[in-house]
Amino acid sequence: MPNENYNDLAAFVVxxxxxxxxxxxxxxxxxxxxxxxxxxxxxxxxxxxxxxRTTRRVSPTDAGERLLRTAGPRFEEIQAELVMLSEMRDRPTGTVRITAGEHAAVAVLAPALERFLPENPDVKVEIIVDYGLTDIVAERFDAGVRLGEQIAKDMIAVPIGPEVRMAVVGSPAYFRRHAVPDTPQDLTGHNCINMRLPTHDTIFAWEFERDGRELRARVDGQLVFNNLAMRRDAALRGLGLAYMPEDQVQADLATGDLVRVLEDWCPPFGGYHLYYPNRRHPSPAFALVVDALRLRS
Structure with a gap:
């Protein structure tokens, strides 16, 4: 039956x-x-x-009875679904899937969701940690998190975190055995704790900049990890130098458990953005999550 006749069918059912x-x-x-x-x-x-049709009553024929048995429940299901969608508008519900790197997930997403989730018990958030440049449309994510300069121009980008700064750190015990590096080139003589990017199966290069000069250092060492906590722990144990987001080691620097080097080679850079494709009618749950993550000036 052509689509334009569905209204006729609904009228018959009533x-x-x-x-x-x-x-x-x-x-x-x-x-x-x-x-x-x-x-x-x-x-x-x-x-x-x-x-x-009679003067007193209208009743279905045999064909009408058969059509009513078939079509009636379908319209009830549709009506129930429309009511549910209306309730979702008033009380957001559903799952929002986000892909992000580990640091963004730990430093930005987790604190914001700690405040958001208790106030929205019907909203679920699934976070997949991935260091690659994930195609969120192909992988069926609602959104992704990247640094601003990594986001494609056809995506909507919402700032969700402050500027990020890296820090090269080691323990006092480590520096009692090794000289303090003055330049990134001096790292060749140090035991550096590396990070492997699981998606690309490559070792992450340490990035530095000073006076407009950018430098990517391929360092070497005995340890390679794929997460933040183990790199920090290894540095605290005096096993080498680690290249860490500054906010993840601030407490250790304040207590003196870690010592920072090459600070003038690590300027801050643009923070994380939530990105997603343009959609005219995002779900209420997704709209709430975006607003909760949005960086407030």
Missing amino acids: VAREGSFTKAAVKLGVSQSALSQTVRGLEARLGMRLLT
């Missing part, structure tokens, strides 16, 4: 259940004559009578 064109017209908010004409049009298209 008339058959009410047993009256008058009652059905009131329920549908249309005139009795218009409703009668709609049902007659459906009968004409099907080539069979669906309703038997």
Whole structure:
């Protein structure tokens, strides 16, 4: 049946259940004559009578009974789903899937969600830690998190975190055995704790900048990890130098458990952004999550 005839079918279902064109017209908010004409049009298209009309009552024919048994429950399901969608608008619910690097997940997403989730018990957030440049559309993510300069121009980008700064750190015990490096080139003589990017299966190069000069150092060492906590722990144990987000080692620097070097080679850079494709009608749950993560000035 063509799509334009579904309204006719819905009208038939109401008339058959009410047993009256008058009652059905009131329920549908249309005139009795218009409703009668709609049902007659459906009968004409099907080539069979669906309703038997008397002065006292309207009742379905055998064909009408069969159609009512088949179509009636479908319209009930649709109506129930529409009611549920309306309730979702008033009380957001659903799952929001986000892909992000570990630091963004730990330093930005987790603190914001700690405040957001208790206030929105029907919203679920799934975070997948991935160091690669994930195609969020192909992988069916609602959004991703990247540094601002890494986001494609066709995506909507919302700032969610402050500037990021890296720090090269080692323990006092380590520096009692090794000289303090003055330049990134001096790192060749040090035991550096590396990070492997799982997605690309490569060792992450330490990035430095000073006076407009950028430098990527491929350092070497005995340890390689793929997460923040183990790199920090290894540095605290005096096993080498670690290249860490500054906020992850601030407490250790304050207590003196870690010592910072090459500070003038580590300027701050643009923070994390939540990015997602343009969508005219985002779900209420997604809109709430975006607002909760948005960086406030």
